[in-house]
Amino acid sequence: MTELDFDYLRAYLKQRSGLALTAEKRYLVESRLTPVCRRFGQASLRDLVGALKISRDTAMERAVVEAMTTNETFFFRDRLPFDLFRDVLLPQAMAQAAGRRRLRIWCAASSTGQEPYSLAILLQEAAAKLAGWHVEIVATDLSTEVIEKARLGLYSQFEVQRGLPVQWLLKYFTQIGEQWQIGASLRSMVDYRQINLLNGFEALGTFDVIYCRNVLIYFDAPTKADILNRLAASLAPDGALLLGAAETVIGLTDRLSPHPIHRGLYGHPVAAGRAAPPMTLPLRAVAAR
Template sequence: MTEFEFEYLRTFLKQRSGLALTAEKRYLVESRLTPVCRRFGLAALGDLIGALKLGQDSAIERAVVEAMTTNETFFFRDRIPFDLFRDTILPEALARNASKRRLRIWCAAASTGQEPYSLAMLLQEAAPRLAGWQVEIVATDLSTEVIEKAKLGLYSHFEVQRGLPVQWLIKYFTQIGEQWQIAQSLRSMVDYRQLNLLHSFASLGQFDVIYCRNVLIYFDAPTKSDVLARLAAQLAPGGALLLGAAETVIGLTDRLSPNPKHRGLYGHAEPVGRASEMAAPLRVAAGV
């Protein structure tokens, strides 16, 4: 693969998926796209890039994007965002939405489903508090391949060992040969859809909780700013946005602000005028 071909691929991936591929990741291109060459009967990466330039085979284009997209995930990944959902976000959302009794959650970049299913299990555990509520989990991903896997809810022994409490494996999964399948009742709680975060997602509507974790790290700053601004528009008043541990809104958007008590948790930024009004009485009280 020549330098010119690599630059073309970088531009293609940036436009199609937002992936900002740096020069030092050239080794990753070769390891992930060589199997794509074999699948489509192409002799070398140069032939694959030539096919992309022709723009006549959407299957090849989709395969390249999906091969280069990282789909690393596991149940209750990093744990804290899920403890936070159970102990803080869910109780606050139930109190806030008590009159309409509706809760909407969006897992963006849901990969093979472990994140939305982790939330589904937490909601199932909280079922008595949700009696009579309309609860919706929307899970999206760029890759149609991982979405199909997520819909099946079938996981290897290795996958269910990563982060899943053994008691919940027994409670919510059935062993099928060498794999484990999550219960149909939990699968039916999640609405999987293919979605590119670079495109409009306004049609999804607003959500009380949005998980968009460990995907912004692959974007450059302008793309991050654009996605965050549009996420803010989909976040209901008082809603919660959760990002990955290495992600932030600081310096990227003024529409969202970090929660001072919980790392990785964000909400709508307080308007400057409103913040000043709220701060003034506090200053007076402090001076008394």
């Protein structure tokens, strides 16, 4: 692959997915796109680049983008965002929405489904408190391939061993051969949709809680700012946005503010300040970490 070919692929991926690849990521492009070459009958990455320039093969274009998308995830990843949801955000959202008894959650980079299903498990555990409520989980991802896997809810032994407590594995999953499938009732709680965060997502409506974790780190600053501003527009006035541990809104937007206590939690500036005093984790949640 020549430098010109690499530069073309960097620009191509930036335009279609927002990925900002630095020069030292050339090895990653070569390793991930070589299988795409074989799949579409291209002898080399140079031939693949040539085909992308002249072809309108949407399957090939999608395969190139999806091959470069990082889909690392596991159940209850980093634990704290889920303790925070169970012990703080869910009770707070229920208090705020008591009149309408409706709760909307968006997982904005859901990958193969472990994050939204982790939230679905917590909601099922709180089912008695949520009787009479309409709870909606919308899960979106750029990759149609991982969305299909998420909808199926079928995971390997290795995948269910990563972060999922064994009691919940036995309670909510059924073993099928060497794999485990999450129950139909929990699968039905999640509405999966293909969404590119670079494009408009206003049609999804507003949400009480938005998880957009470990995706902004792959974008450049202007792209991060644009997405954060549009996430702010999709967040309810007293809503909560959770980002990854290495992500922040500081220096990117003034439409969201970090919570003074909880790392990774953001809200509208007035709401973030007003909610600060009560938003502390109970001792049992802290001890669990």
